[in-house]
Amino acid sequence: MFCKNCGAEVADTAVICVKCGSATGVAIPTTAGAQSGAKSRAIYVLLAIFLGQLGIHNFYAGYSGRGAVQLVCAILSILLAVVFIGFLGLFVLWVWAVIEALTVTKDSSGQAFI
Numbered sequence: 001m002f003c004k005n006c007g008a009e010v011a012d013t014a015v016i017c018v019k020c021g022s023a024t025g026v027a028i029p030t031t032a033g034a035q036s037g038a039k040s041r042a043i044y045v046l047l048a049i050f051l052g053q054l055g056i057h058n059f060y061a062g063y064s065g066r067g068a069v070q071l072v073c074a075i076l077s078i079l080l081a082v083v084f085i086g087f088l089g090l091f092v093l094w095v096w097a098v099i100e101a102l103t104v105t106k107d108s109s110g111q112a113f114i
Contacts, residue, residue, distance in 0.1 A: 043114030045101045052097020053077075053090050062108030070096070 002023065003017035010017050015026050039061055047057035050092050055070030070093055077089025106112050 025096040037109075038111055039107050042104070044104070044113060048097040048101035052101070053093040056098075057097060057101065059111075061104065064108075 001010060001012050001014075001024070002008065003020060003022060004065070005022040006020040008017055008018060008019040010024060013026060014024050014041075034067035038084055044057050044061055047060055051057065053070070053074045058064070058070060060067030074090060074093055077087070077093065080089065081087050
């Protein structure tokens with residue numbers, strides 16, 4: 001093929017013209033099936049099961065607001081547990097995290113977990 005800018009002959013797979021540096025319109029090749037920045041669903045689920053009360057899984061997936069709410073609730077539950085109701089609040093937060101682990105399939109940018 002030929003460069004649209006300078007007319008020089010370029011390879012069919014060239015992304016830019018070697019002579020003038022302008023774009024040829026050919027897409028940059030990527031690895032088949034790879035998603036840049038994709039998060040692992042397995043890691044998300046494991047974080048939800050083991051550290052779900054603290055909202056770590058939501059921070060991992062980019063849901064920082066949701067993660068912050070869970071972290072604050074966990075801190076308040078721990079502080080109140082000493083005085084009042086035991087660790088019921090932490091159990092509720094863990095159940096919340098497990099439900100998220102089972103239902104959330106995409107990160108905050110809408111990209112599916114791999």
